Amino acid sequence: MHYVTTIKPFYRSILCRNLKFSTHSQKYEFLRELEIDYENPGLFDGNWGGTGQILHCISPTTESVIAKIQTPTVEETIKAIQKSLKAWYYWRSLPIPKRGEVVRQIGNELRRYQIPLGKLISLEMGKILSESYGEVQEYIDICDYAVGLSRMLPGKIIPSERSQHILIENWNPLGVIGIITAFNFPIAVFGWNNAIALVCGNTTVWKSSPTTSLSSIAVTRIISRILNRHNISGSIATLVTGGSDIGKALAFNKSLPLISFTGSTTSGLQVAQEVQQRFGKTILELGGNNAIIV
Template sequence: MTRQIVSVVGGKDAASTGTYASINPARTSEIVAQVGLADAGTFADACRTAKDAQREWAKVPAPVRGRVIASIGRLVEANAESLARLVTREIGKPYAEALGEVREIVDTCDFFLGEGRRLYGQTVPSEMPDKNLFTFRNPVGVAAVITAGNFPVAVPSWYLVPALLCGNAVVWKPAEYAAASAHALYQIFVAAGLPDGVLDIVFADGAQTFEGLERALTEGTVQKIGFTGSSEVGSKIGELAGRHLQAPCLELGGKNPMVIMPDAELDLAVEGALFSGFGTAGQRCTSLGTVIVHESVHREFTERFARAVQQAEIGDPEQDVLAGPLLDQKFADRYEDYLTWIQPHHQVISGPVGRITADSPRRDFTGAGGLYYHPVVVDGVKASDRLFLEETFGPIVGVTTFASLDEAIELANLPGYGLSSSIYTTDPKHAFRFREGISAGMVSVNNSTSGAEAHLPFGGNGKSGNGSRQSGMWVLDQFTRWQSMNWDHSGRLQKAQMDVADISPDMGFRI
């Protein structure tokens, strides 16, 4: 059944100026949803509506807002399987992964339920008598949240849940190719008791979204931008926000390294590399980019890794597979361009390259009707190669070698991204030296580059982001502003730094 989806502003369906067909990438003849696309004016209107609604929402006590977040979590939990199956159908993510993504929303809600009672400020001692100092967290106002579709429900929850909990209103622009999943999540949020206008959902293409965001910033109806997507688009949003003296929350791409030390447990490292590189068909911001393997174990590791990749199940995401199809035709087109980066000095050790078809099957799987591609491992990658330096969103992993840990760290940092990283070692000294030297915001030891928990900070540096963090208590700094207050009850004007209390040379106290 094809869903009909439009934007919702202030609790009412908004007009559309165009349409988009969200396609099942596992069966491209199947339309999952017909999506009505809004224009820049609708986005700007949503921000005005949200600004009005936010004033009343902010007056709701934070513990009560927390109970709404708890209701969202329970509704997601009750509808977990159907929501996960919709995610699988719309973007081709294997069902087990889609169900894990839905559970991430529940974890996020469970954590932030408690934060409704822990939006702590501080009581600070004054340098003057009869004076008290306080700090408070205030909501920022309206947050414009723009998200990608590779995690169509989990990643948005990282923004929506804390933003709403803190007393903000949100205008959410999901990816068009994951519109049905996003709309289903929106309906759950509204059903939990959110007032009209506190959360609006707007479907629009990139150009209209950018124009609408620019209008809203000029009008002063947006006080925070959250963006998950490519580094290229993130830099443009960062520039736009900077012109309006705002600091956005940017979660961007990655070229995530995995270092394999000589003392690594190789079977475990192979398992981690397989999941990191090819889970979700390599379409995570935290997907493995390059394996940096010590020269002494290079041959043994690559032989095991190549064998594991060749044996991995790629196919129908409704089944028990490592990966399904690519998310959308535009990502398939882009991935085919990445394959042209393979050079004569490279060695493909994983088998066939390109789309899975009847002429190029994966054992008995022909990929008929879907955007399925062979997973690719390229050995012999050099530090000057595009395949080493640039993000490749899809099922392709490079392999290079190193002689010392210092060299491995230098190679890991060279591309200039800084999202996720991993090291396989049994020596704690290697693990801590790697942690100290790596520029990534997240480090795994003997684990994959992918995988986040709801109470740990998530985010990157360099080309991967502007240092902002999502998840856990750290994200509260994205959706609140610190306010200080001083209360003088001395009955006279006390001037800071001028009338400060002092201690005399004979230790006698004086004012």
């Protein structure tokens, strides 16, 4: 079963080529700005780690290895989800405008790193630069939108049949939200989910595509710096990298009341069925993998 876009056989066949980018060369200086090295931890739950399989990140343009990622094991993923759940109890207790202020600062930090993040997307995913910069801008824009929501999330005051009583409608956060993203929008799709989830009082566990995991690491480093400034646990925005086994661990985990999945219709159907079996909720953005002739 596949829950994310896996590395295609063509790319797997060239993993044996000992080619890599020099992260210290002037051309790829933006990698250093984003704290991306040749070897990177693929788990963040407040601390960076991971002892699972090595994932090779390959440029689709040059077929060269950009970097390596040490992915987490399934057991480490489950523990990271539990840490995010513990952090949720604190995060949900903060006033909504306070959560909005944290998201506002995340948006501002993304503005600072929009150019290097865009370059990383182009390098790792293959988009042209203008599209890559625009993708980061989408995350920035949704942060702005979420900040506005933090000042206007509605509730109702409803008349009661009892004398001198009123009924008050209050929306409560769900808990830990699982976010599984595809390769084609490695940052924007996460941003759409993450900014809204945080403002509403939820924490997130992000499972990124294996082919664009460096982008997720770079974004998570940016978010973690903001959380650290506020003395908030980094497990508010947990990251796990890896293959379908990690995606499956999220889909089956009862601690995740909602899974937001972006990917193929085939994988999305599997995710929907597995989450429904435990009476969870899903947000699905699905499509096909179509061949094109240029």
